[in-house]
Amino acid sequence: MMMARLAASAVVAAGILATVGAAPTAASTITMTNYSFAAGSQNVTIIEPSGAIGAVKAGMFKLTTTAGDWYAFCADIFNVIKKPTTYQLGPLQAAGDSTPGQPPVDYPLTLGQQKQIHWLAEQATLELQNATLTSAKSAAYQVAIWDVAYGAAFTRTINANTQSALTGIVAALGAADLSSYWVPLGLTPLANGQGLVKGQTLVVGVPVPEPASLALLTAGLLGLAAARRARASAFRRA
Known part of the structure; x- marks a missing residue:
């Protein structure tokens, strides 16, 4: 997940419901009050898509919300994270919007992309629980999610440690059976009175407690x- 220039330009978290085969639940509203890296971070430079150029920090986040603590990864490389922010919790249908401060223009996700993102977030969550999630792996899972979400439109540079971890993750994803996976759950910022997005789209994972x-x-x-x-x-x- 990303936290670019940590308080200013942070592209962050998107999480995923880590229960295999679980269908999306009805939408509800929660408020995120704080966030931090769950297993450290690594530097990533976002080159494309245009509008997301710059150096950021990538890694799994732990979100503090009114619904408890959640693990999260970024599914929005365009908007900054804000706290506190109130979100609607529901199925993740699209990756982040490319028009910050304007009505959203999203990158729709296919069912195949949604399942891949679900798998990636779940594997990272399991690694965190098993104390095997290093900062390089954490960043690599985030980059893999961005690669899936934005496809050929997404160009970035990463360090050697992150690249090594990413190579293994991508190979495991290619061999994974995704038939039992479903659409992950996401946090979409509630719009303000002008209909504009108030912060970054997140995808939420399993609550920590x-x-x-x-x-x-x-x-x-x-x-x-x-x-x-x-x-x-x-x-x-x-």
């Missing part, structure tokens, strides 16, 4: 155990 998911998982396991006990009791009575 995941209290809601943990509660659902616990309830599911308890329900499964109760069902097994009921079946065993019925079998004994028979």
Whole structure:
């Protein structure tokens, strides 16, 4: 993800729901209040598309939001991140808009691109959880997401460490089975009164603490155990 010139021109985060095969949920509204690099960053120079020229820092972000903490990667190399910013949470349909401060002109994403971005964000999240996500890998996952999102329109220069990590990530992506992946979830800044975008489009990942998911998982396991006990009791009575 990108944080270009950290407070001024930072192109940042886009995250992805890291649950394989999960269909998008209904849209809701959340507010991001803070962000930081989750595993360090590496320098990247964005050359094209026009409007995104400049030196930035790339890497996975941790977002602090009103819905908890989320991992995130950038899917918008044109606009700056702002905090606090209120977003609509919903399916990621397009990469970032090329007309900052004006009505958006997006890069629509195909289902294939959406699945690839989903896979990349999930792998990075797993690596972070397994303590194998270095700053070079973190930056490489971000660059891979930009490569997928913007295709041939995206030109950049990266250092040797990031390139080495990127080569391995791209090879793994090419061999991955994406059939069970679905459209990732994104954060789209709510428009102001003039209909203009207020900040950068993000894609959100798995919440760091995941209290809601943990509660659902616990309830599911308890329900499964109760069902097994009921079946065993019925079998004994028979």
